[in-house]
Amino acid sequence: MGKGTATRQMILEHAGRLASQIGLEGVTIGRLAGDLVLSKSGLFAHFGSKEELQLELLDFERERFVKTVLEPAFQSPPGEERVRAIFEHWLDWPEKSALPGGCFFVAASFELDDRPGPVRDRLAQLQGEWFETLARAAQSAVKRDHFRSDIDPQLFAHEMYGLMLSGHLARRLLNDPNWAARTRRAFDALLARSRATPAAAERL
Amino acid sequence: MGKGTATRQMILEHAGRLASQIGLEGVTIGRLAGDLVLSKSGLFAHFGSKEELQLELLDFERERFVKTVLEPAFQSPPGEERVRAIFEHWLDWPEKSALPGGCFFVAASFELDDRPGPVRDRLAQLQGEWFETLARAAQSAVKRDHFRSDIDPQLFAHEMYGLMLSGHLARRLLNDPNWAARTRRAFDALLARSRATPAAAERL
Numbered sequence: 001m002g003k004g005t006a007t008r009q010m011i012l013e014h015a016g017r018l019a020s021q022i023g024l025e026g027v028t029i030g031r032l033a034g035d036l037v038l039s040k041s042g043l044f045a046h047f048g049s050k051e052e053l054q055l056e057l058l059d060f061e062r063e064r065f066v067k068t069v070l071e072p073a074f075q076s077p078p079g080e081e082r083v084r085a086i087f088e089h090w091l092d093w094p095e096k097s098a099l100p101g102g103c104f105f106v107a108a109s110f111e112l113d114d115r116p117g118p119v120r121d122r123l124a125q126l127q128g129e130w131f132e133t134l135a136r137a138a139q140s141a142v143k144r145d146h147f148r149s150d151i152d153p154q155l156f157a158h159e160m161y162g163l164m165l166s167g168h169l170a171r172r173l174l175n176d177p178n179w180a181a182r183t184r185r186a187f188d189a190l191l192a193r194s195r196a197t198p199a200a201a202e203r204l
Numbered sequence: 205m206g207k208g209t210a211t212r213q214m215i216l217e218h219a220g221r222l223a224s225q226i227g228l229e230g231v232t233i234g235r236l237a238g239d240l241v242l243s244k245s246g247l248f249a250h251f252g253s254k255e256e257l258q259l260e261l262l263d264f265e266r267e268r269f270v271k272t273v274l275e276p277a278f279q280s281p282p283g284e285e286r287v288r289a290i291f292e293h294w295l296d297w298p299e300k301s302a303l304p305g306g307c308f309f310v311a312a313s314f315e316l317d318d319r320p321g322p323v324r325d326r327l328a329q330l331q332g333e334w335f336e337t338l339a340r341a342a343q344s345a346v347k348r349d350h351f352r353s354d355i356d357p358q359l360f361a362h363e364m365y366g367l368m369l370s371g372h373l374a375r376r377l378l379n380d381p382n383w384a385a386r387t388r389r390a391f392d393a394l395l396a397r398s399r400a401t402p403a404a405a406e407r408l
Contacts, residue, residue: 021318023227101318110314113376114225114305124377131378155393158374158386162366165373170362172317173328174335182362189359193397 008046011036012060015053020101023111024054024119054119061097061104062126068096070133080146080191083137087187090164091180102172105130106165131157138194147194159190212250215240216264219257224305227315228258228323258323265301265308266330272300274337284350284395287341291391294368295384306376309334310369335361342398351398363394 014036015027028050033040047053069089076085094102101107109127112120134157141147147156167183170176218240219231232254237244251257273293280289298306305311313331316324338361345351351360371387374380 023229023315025227107314109373109377110311111227113373120377124379127373128378131374152389154382155386155389158370159363159367159390161373162368162370162390163363164366165369166362166366169313169317169331169365169369170335173313173324174332175328178358182359185356185359186362186366 012057015057016061017099020099020104020107024108055122058122064097069093078140079144080141083141086137106168134160145196148196151194163187216261219261220265220308221303224303224308224311228312259326262326268301273297282344283348284345287345290341310372338364349400352400355398367391
């Protein structure tokens with residue numbers, strides 16, 4: 001890794017930590033320059049503008065999410081096993097991402113939903129892709145007869161995403177010690193009611 | 205309503221609109237003074253500090269939520285009917301609250317979870333109370349044999365809250381035209397699997 005790449009990486013790492021705590025809007029060239037004791041002109045050389053920096057940050061965090069959640073989960077065979085693997089790696093993601101403010105994408109989603117522009121559009125695209133990944137994983141479990149053929153994969157994704165968001169709120173805002181156990185029970189129940197037959201479940 | 209009270213109400217109305225769009229942290233005495241063409245000293249006379257203003261705003265929006273969601277829903281008889289009434293009024297709340305940025309409390313919850321202090325504490329208290337209200341409504345449906353006796357009211361609240369959050373994200377970030385239909389279907393499915401027996405459901 002060249003010196004330029006290493007500096008760039010270091011800047012994005014710090015920007016991600018900041019964004020997870022104070023929001024993407026607080027991640028300015030000036031703030032980063034101050035925190036990292038770099039010149040503003042040096043930062044502008046790496047990222048031409050605040051918007052460009054935010055767009056790069058989205059892709060940087062997406063790559064981290066792919067490596068931390070998606071790739072390990074896709075080691076599991078397609079079907080119910082993979083759906084569960086996605087859930088478990090996703091639940092661990094805030095720790096593994098090592099961001100102090102929890103899930104980067106959840107924080108950004110509720111912050112940017114009212115701020116039209118390229119950053120919001122890119123985030124919506126990434127979140128839409130993740131939603132589709134969840135729906136496809138459920139669809140794949142249907143094809144393998146792990147899940148009932150009459151489940152709606154979009155609805156499955158809606159429910160799976162929802163119980164994660166509820167868990168996020170219970171954990172981070174309410175400091176509820178039962179957040180993980182309850183989120184897992186809600187997910188187990190979602191799997192149980194999606195299963196084709198007891199026999200299909202036993203084949204796993 | 206005296207002139208002082210009317211001004212105070214007008215300030216809080218505007219503060220709520222701002223917070224729903226740019227976040228609670230952006231609601232400063234200076235910004236409000238500029239937007240409303242009031243003197244900063246006048247604003248300080250109403251609210252001694254930014255923190256005091258934010259705390260008053262939470263209570264102001266809570267009161268609006270109680271009048272718009274809770275009170276109308278509690279016109280319905282306790283049990284499954286009231287649970288459904290809570291859902292329907294809650295789903296309509298972002299429109300009825302007339303805030304441009306959607307649900308004030310969802311936006312604030314994901315913004316403030318990393319900002320320790322009295323405002324975060326008060327918000328956590330309000331959100332915890334709402335969560336308990338949902339759980340008690342489910343419990344009440346159990347007592348009336350509308351819901352099965354083995355459901356966990358806390359889990360019910362977790363799932364109900366989750367599908368609303370998923371709907372919020374699908375609507376506001378993804379601009380998904382199916383957000384309402386899917387949120388309602390997810391809720392109908394939650395009710396269906398919580399019901400005691402087909403007979404209990406028919407009694408409604």
